[in-house]
Amino acid sequence: MGATVFYESANELATLTNTFSVSGTPTDPTTVSLTVTTPAGVATTYTYALAEITKSGTGVYTKDIACTADGTWQYVWTGTGAASDVTAGTWTVFNTELQKLYCSIEELKSRFGLASTDTVDDFEMKLAIESASREIDDHCDRHFWRGTSTRTFVPDSAYCCSMPSHNDIVSITTLKTDTDGDGVFETTWATTDYQLLPYNALTQHAEPRPYTSIKAIGSYTFPTSYSTLARDDRVEIVGVFGWPQIPSNVKQACLIIAAETLKLKDAPFGVAGFGEFGAVRVRDNPKAAKLLRPYEKYPVLVA
Numbered sequence: 001m002g003a004t005v006f007y008e009s010a011n012e013l014a015t016l017t018n019t020f021s022v023s024g025t026p027t028d029p030t031t032v033s034l035t036v037t038t039p040a041g042v043a044t045t046y047t048y049a050l051a052e053i054t055k056s057g058t059g060v061y062t063k064d065i066a067c068t069a070d071g072t073w074q075y076v077w078t079g080t081g082a083a084s085d086v087t088a089g090t091w092t093v094f095n096t097e098l099q100k101l102y103c104s105i106e107e108l109k110s111r112f113g114l115a116s117t118d119t120v121d122d123f124e125m126k127l128a129i130e131s132a133s134r135e136i137d138d139h140c141d142r143h144f145w146r147g148t149s150t151r152t153f154v155p156d157s158a159y160c161c162s163m164p165s166h167n168d169i170v171s172i173t174t175l176k177t178d179t180d181g182d183g184v185f186e187t188t189w190a191t192t193d194y195q196l197l198p199y200n201a202l203t204q205h206a207e208p209r210p211y212t213s214i215k216a217i218g219s220y221t222f223p224t225s226y227s228t229l230a231r232d233d234r235v236e237i238v239g240v241f242g243w244p245q246i247p248s249n250v251k252q253a254c255l256i257i258a259a260e261t262l263k264l265k266d267a268p269f270g271v272a273g274f275g276e277f278g279a280v281r282v283r284d285n286p287k288a289a290k291l292l293r294p295y296e297k298y299p300v301l302v303a
Helices: 105-112 122-140 248-266 286-295
Strands: 004-007 013-019 031-037 043-047 054-057 060-066 071-080 085-095 147-153 160-162 169-177 194-197 213-216 235-241
Touching (some): 013 031, 031 060
Antiparallel strands (some): 031 043, 031 071
């Protein structure tokens, strides 16, 4: 599988699929088993004989696994007899709520030289990280956590729909348009009707980046007839918004700001994460600002 699964509850499933073959020809093994190991090291074995695994074709077997814990999961498919083979792999699971924080409490403890077992300041650390993460979002005019949602947009023209602040796209499940502006998105676009831009955003950089606009290239164009008696947001997108993964520079900036914010709790009249002069801002820390500059959606040009 070798993929990343983002979940909000235990209802999120990872589908593990394996094809057993002999000389390139899919073949059913005599027995099929799948061993899954959780991030905590708990291993569970499922077998086709006990109807715990689904067969979807000759030699093709699948199993849905509930993603109930953060971390790296491992799996091993084992076939015996006619198609004897062993296939191993991993996938990574993140809780989307935790992903809204750009560094962990453990990473912040390490920055202060504290042991992971020292939990005295965990509450204050979480507040500091939350404050730093949201400050980064505001500073960059975008968020770096991933979330699935349904959102509506106002197209720029018949052939272009740009994503405004905090609406970067990782992937699209469905795209619909509302022709008459009545709030009913009656036209569903095929994937061949649009193109996500910039080209190769997920692969051409050292770290994957999101898509920031959509171009109409097929059977439809974006509705652009505006009226005071109709809605302007004529495009509806169901998909994953945010960034494919949190950039390392964003994580570093979060640690810097969170560490400074946490120190404010010891200032006069300070409370957890804040001092008497308010929260720490990115612009107040040149190093954090420099780390985040490449990720600002609308960077300020300096002469």
